[in-house]
């Protein structure tokens with residue numbers, strides 16, 4: 001198996017005892033996950049894997065998406081423009097400062 005160049009984790013707010021309940025899910029993070037995957041495909045970024053996660057414990061800044069191996073944590077990813085900024089960061093190597101939380 002070839003490792004992906006980037007791995008994007010999208011907070012799905014899942015809790016150990018059940019389904020998604022947190023801030024990110026309520027602000028449509030999983031809907032944006034679908035948009036993210038579509039945009040990556042449209043741009044031909046086939047070496048990026050997207051996964052949904054449980055709560056990442058920074059709910060106040062949600063919705064959260066994080067990118068590895070860069071270690072970029074993006075917050076307030078509330079719309080398609082924010083997702084576009086994250087994909088732009090993958091292509092340019094420069095994270096969108098407006099959304100970086102760590």
Ligand code: FES
Nearest residue numbers: 011022024055056
């Ligand atoms: S629900 Fe996303 S960080 Fe907690």
